[in-house]
Amino acid sequence: MKIKTDIRPISYIKSNTTNVLNQVNETHRPIFITQNGEPRAVLLDTESYESMNNAIGILKLIALGEKDIRQGKIKEQSEFFSSIEHKYLKIKSNDL
Numbered sequence: 001m002k003i004k005t006d007i008r009p010i011s012y013i014k015s016n017t018t019n020v021l022n023q024v025n026e027t028h029r030p031i032f033i034t035q036n037g038e039p040r041a042v043l044l045d046t047e048s049y050e051s052m053n054n055a056i057g058i059l060k061l062i063a064l065g066e067k068d069i070r071q072g073k074i075k076e077q078s079e080f081f082s083s084i085e086h087k088y089l090k091i092k093s094n095d096l
Helices: 010-015 017-027 046-070 077-095
Strands: 007-009 031-035 038-043
Touching: 007 010, 010 017, 010 031, 017 031
Parallel strands: 007 031
Antiparallel strands: 031 038
C-alpha cells in the first residue's frame, strides 16, 4: 500500500473519478476512501474483488470440512466413492 496514493478523501474521489478508476484498474491495489478523516469505504477493481470472493469461498469450504472432521462426519475414501458410484448408477438406470 502506498499511503499517499491509496488513501483518498471522498472529495478527491468525487473530483478525480476517472483517474482513481484508472489507478485501481492498473495497479490492482485498493483505494481507501475517507470522510472527515475517518475510513469509510474501500474501492477495488472487479478482478481483485472476484479473486477475493473466490478465496473467501474456498476458505469457507475448508472451514466446513474441518468442522465436519471435528464432528466425526467422515467416511473412508472407498466408502465415499462407492456411494457416489451407487447413486450415479441409480440415476443412469432411471434415465433408461
